[in-house]
Amino acid sequence: METLQNILLGFAVALTPVNLFWCFVGVFLGTIVGILPGLGTPATIAILLPLSFQMNPATGLIMMAGIYYGSKYGGSTTSILMNLPGETASVVTCLDGYQMARQGRAGPALGIAAISSFVAGTVGILGLMLVAPPLARFALRFGPPEYFSLMALGLTMVIFLAGKSMIKGLLAALIGLWLASIGTDTFTAEPRFIFGRLELLDGVDFIVATIGIFAIGEVLVNLEEKTKIDLFKVPKGLRNLLPTLQDLKDCRFAFLNGSVVGFLIGVMPGAGATIASFLSYGLEKAVSKNPDKFGTGAIEGVAAPEGANNSETGGALVPLLTLGIPGSNSTAMLLAALTLWGMKPGPLLIQEHPEIFWGLVASMYVGNIMLLILNLPMVPLFAKILRVPNYFLYPVILGISVVGVYAVNSSMFDIWMLALFGILGYVMRKLDFPAAPLVLALVLGIRAEETFRQSLIMSQGDLSVFLTRPLSVIMLLTAAVLLAIPIFRWTQAWRKQTASEEN
Amino acid sequence: MKTTRAFIVIAATMVVATLAVTPVNVLGQGFKPTRAVDVVNHSRAGGGSDLFARALVQMLEQEKLIPPGWQVLNKAAGAGAQAMAYLAEKKGDPHTISVFTNTWVVTSLTVKETTYTIDDFTPLVRMILEPTVAVIKGDSLYKNLKDFVEDAKKKPGQLIQVGGTVSSVDNLFRNLIQKTTGAKWQYVDVRSGGERIANLLGGHMHIYFAQPAEVSEHVRAGNVKIIAALTESRLEGLPNVSTIKEQGIDVPIITQVRGAVGPPAMPKDRVQYWEGLFLRLTKTASWKKYVKENEVESAYLNSEQLGASLKELSNQLRETLKEAGVKVVR
Amino acid sequence: MKRSDLLSGLFLIGFGLFIIREASAMKYSYVHGPGPGFLPFWIGVLLVALALILATMSAFYFYSEKERKANRADWWKAIRVAGTWVAFLFMIALADKIGFILSFVIFTVFLVSAVDRRSLSTGITVALAIAFGFYLIFVYAFGLRLPVGPWGF
Incomplete structure (x- = not known):
């Protein structure tokens, strides 16, 4: 009953014309920012912050949150159409999304991404609304050992991303881990592999690495030959541009998987959308009846990570709004905005300012519907981007990558790194090394090492700390099971083969 | 909505009132920026120094001390190293200043790759001092820091402090206290402030040396309690919390400084402009509100005083860092 | 092997x-x-x-x-890719001197006309169109600060 009253209060706030307008502005800007690689949510919020000083905190938060979840929607577009992830969380979307586009199924891929984002996004908000306080208390049970096990679980996803050669997948992951180790070791203040460059003291920015390897690398590969005007065929007619009923049926589990995994990972401060999207992709492939389809254009491979990426937003707002603890750069920026507006986000926010919390929750329902309405009709339009001549498209991609990366830290060094990662991406592609494991290891490696060392300091060097804490054990077991599935399948296939040979 | 409107009316009245009392022409003579100024900081968007820089610009604008349009520039790499390199590059540019913290001093002392150190820049003003307080979980049995230290003596190495990097004020305080009391406990470095509080709330770690504003909401909710102020005298906002020295632990106090510096060798008239501008800011209502809300101490120093104070801080940090086992290169 | x-x-x-x-x-x-x-x-x-x-x-x-x-090694491919990459590096180096917008125009003309062997006029049109769009969106609308040259853009 109380929840009902609260949600009514929330809608009363969210549906005022002023808030509706700024909610729309937020999600619209978010979509655009999501499409542009590099720029990212924290930088956008920082740019728009001065604009919001005139607003009241509820309106400001509604708009800023709109940018945050709106950008997640937009992130899939370039991944699918151009194999160009705008952020690390969309890297897995490329794997099957781009393949679908090459087969002329760009429309269904974009459509399913929008639908899955909507479904999972809504589940995330439901979770935020119904179980935020108890869930936040649960998330506090995650100490360094639990985080390490979560990172270990995330890293096992490498085996689902390796593609044709497991060895090359593992080698790519190792290079990612090495890149992760660059920078100042915070425990001892000792610099590692910085090659005398100040800019490397903080480590390799994984956005720069992702955009370099994927966007620049992709363009370089395509420029090997004189570009064709029409690279992929784009079927005409609205029916071919949207997912079919069969597609939706295929994605039933992916919607659920994405929603739940994304939300739960989101609740953990410091875990992030990247691990959520990779984990849900791995899970989807692990339970799928035909895992071989993944990487060749499986629609579930788009739906699951896109869902996870979006429901992560709802999850990430849980520790932010119930405890004042931000778990990512984006939520840290929201926290900063709240502070600058004179609010004090903390454990008492929901009680003392219900209009802010419930107004935001209600506005997110509205915003998600706006995003669906905004995005679905744009699918045919976006799909037409593929008809834009490539000699026009490639300079745009290169230019946007440079601008996006530069905008974050206004650092020329980042652009040089972008170029370096670009050639690395090209070489890896030519030599058949998969890039996704590298990005995954780069993102998770830093935290995996940190939490491992933190845990051992806590336990005074006793390794059993990972096996005596129940949550940690559960995650390590899950990792073991996921590792065992492909091995089990290989032996199954091998046995069948030998059996048929004997016959 | 009504309260908001009322607030706007009050705020507007206050602004008008301040404008009416203060002669507009105080900044008339000498240097004045001719275009929007860049305020550099060494955090990423949303980090401590970024927020401070943004708050400064916002307040200056609100109080009509500057025209709108000043920008905050993030140069986050290398804990101040990149910001220092950038500011040094802007030698002679009248439209760039930077906010700084202790981090600049620590980086100058410990990072051998930095080409510039805090001494290379023109000190402008010190604005605030940030106190440090010792925080434990709300249901913990310790009544004060002394209890914690005694318990740590009983089980050496089993209690855990969560904090920032090895060269942060938190860890320096730990080393100082360990040295005077003989107690030993572990120190775990956790990257973000939010996660440090999460680790404290989750009971994974036992004590955190925080800034009051970081934990004030959790104190209010009863999740955590403050057991000592690591300051010379009791804090205005926390009159019931005894200082570390009152509790019988005699350690030198390290304070977190925030202020502004300019590019190397800034001419006198420009320094005067910045001194005047920020001094005027400290007299405004926005500033008083900011200081109160963020539970910091307004501690204005002019350029000359700041220069001397930075030298002192540098010497103090050099000694404590060495004792904490951090390699000092300068 | x-x-x-x-x-x-x-x-x-x-x-x-x-x-x-x-x-x-x-x-x-x-x-x-x-x-x-x-x-x-x-x-x-x-x-x-x-x-x-x-x-x-x-x-x-x-x-x-x-x-x-x-x-079979195709040297043309390697040359095209290497050329593009080196041009990209040049653009970065130039951006610091003459501003991003102008260096991007030069780079795009090279990319379209030399690497992709379209006509020079196509190259110039494409470059100017994109650069104008970038200026409008990033500099004008978003207020981003890109590296500028002595002419202020």
Whole structure:
């Protein structure tokens, strides 16, 4: 009953014309920012912050949150159409999304991404609304050992991303881990592999690495030959541009998987959308009846990570709004905005300012519907981007990558790194090394090492700390099971083969 | 909505009132920026120094001390190293200043790759001092820091402090206290402030040396309690919390400084402009509100005083860092 | 024998050895656990081990006829890619001197007209159109600060 009253209060706030307008502005800007690689949510919020000083905190938060979840929607577009992830969380979307586009199924891929984002996004908000306080208390049970096990679980996803050669997948992951180790070791203040460059003291920015390897690398590969005007065929007619009923049926589990995994990972401060999207992709492939389809254009491979990426937003707002603890750069920026507006986000926010919390929750329902309405009709339009001549498209991609990366830290060094990662991406592609494991290891490696060392300091060097804490054990077991599935399948296939040979 | 409107009316009245009392022409003579100024900081968007820089610009604008349009520039790499390199590059540019913290001093002392150190820049003003307080979980049995230290003596190495990097004020305080009391406990470095509080709330770690504003909401909710102020005298906002020295632990106090510096060798008239501008800011209502809300101490120093104070801080940090086992290169 | 795998295997062995050498100069352990040198050391070891397997396995690989054809080194491809990349580096270097917008125009003209062999007029049109769009969106609308040249753009 109380929840009902609260949600009514929330809608009363969210549906005022002023808030509706700024909610729309937020999600619209978010979509655009999501499409542009590099720029990212924290930088956008920082740019728009001065604009919001005139607003009241509820309106400001509604708009800023709109940018945050709106950008997640937009992130899939370039991944699918151009194999160009705008952020690390969309890297897995490329794997099957781009393949679908090459087969002329760009429309269904974009459509399913929008639908899955909507479904999972809504589940995330439901979770935020119904179980935020108890869930936040649960998330506090995650100490360094639990985080390490979560990172270990995330890293096992490498085996689902390796593609044709497991060895090359593992080698790519190792290079990612090495890149992760660059920078100042915070425990001892000792610099590692910085090659005398100040800019490397903080480590390799994984956005720069992702955009370099994927966007620049992709363009370089395509420029090997004189570009064709029409690279992929784009079927005409609205029916071919949207997912079919069969597609939706295929994605039933992916919607659920994405929603739940994304939300739960989101609740953990410091875990992030990247691990959520990779984990849900791995899970989807692990339970799928035909895992071989993944990487060749499986629609579930788009739906699951896109869902996870979006429901992560709802999850990430849980520790932010119930405890004042931000778990990512984006939520840290929201926290900063709240502070600058004179609010004090903390454990008492929901009680003392219900209009802010419930107004935001209600506005997110509205915003998600706006995003669906905004995005679905744009699918045919976006799909037409593929008809834009490539000699026009490639300079745009290169230019946007440079601008996006530069905008974050206004650092020329980042652009040089972008170029370096670009050639690395090209070489890896030519030599058949998969890039996704590298990005995954780069993102998770830093935290995996940190939490491992933190845990051992806590336990005074006793390794059993990972096996005596129940949550940690559960995650390590899950990792073991996921590792065992492909091995089990290989032996199954091998046995069948030998059996048929004997016959 | 009504309260908001009322607030706007009050705020507007206050602004008008301040404008009416203060002669507009105080900044008339000498240097004045001719275009929007860049305020550099060494955090990423949303980090401590970024927020401070943004708050400064916002307040200056609100109080009509500057025209709108000043920008905050993030140069986050290398804990101040990149910001220092950038500011040094802007030698002679009248439209760039930077906010700084202790981090600049620590980086100058410990990072051998930095080409510039805090001494290379023109000190402008010190604005605030940030106190440090010792925080434990709300249901913990310790009544004060002394209890914690005694318990740590009983089980050496089993209690855990969560904090920032090895060269942060938190860890320096730990080393100082360990040295005077003989107690030993572990120190775990956790990257973000939010996660440090999460680790404290989750009971994974036992004590955190925080800034009051970081934990004030959790104190209010009863999740955590403050057991000592690591300051010379009791804090205005926390009159019931005894200082570390009152509790019988005699350690030198390290304070977190925030202020502004300019590019190397800034001419006198420009320094005067910045001194005047920020001094005027400290007299405004926005500033008083900011200081109160963020539970910091307004501690204005002019350029000359700041220069001397930075030298002192540098010497103090050099000694404590060495004792904490951090390699000092300068 | 698969030459690309052999070469990348050998390169990665060397790279792994480099990491091991660097890592052994770092502290291997710290209070109760691994130090800064622990992770890099094991990365290096695993890298060498896996790269050895890759290099060895490459010897037992036989190309199909189709692959043999596809593998024939095409110098034109390499030149086009290298040219694009070097031009990209030039653009970055120039951006600091003459501003991003102008250096991007020059780069795009090169990319379209020289690398992709469209006509010069196509190159100029495309470059100007994109640069104008960028200026409008990023500089004008978003208020981003890109590297500027002496002319203020």
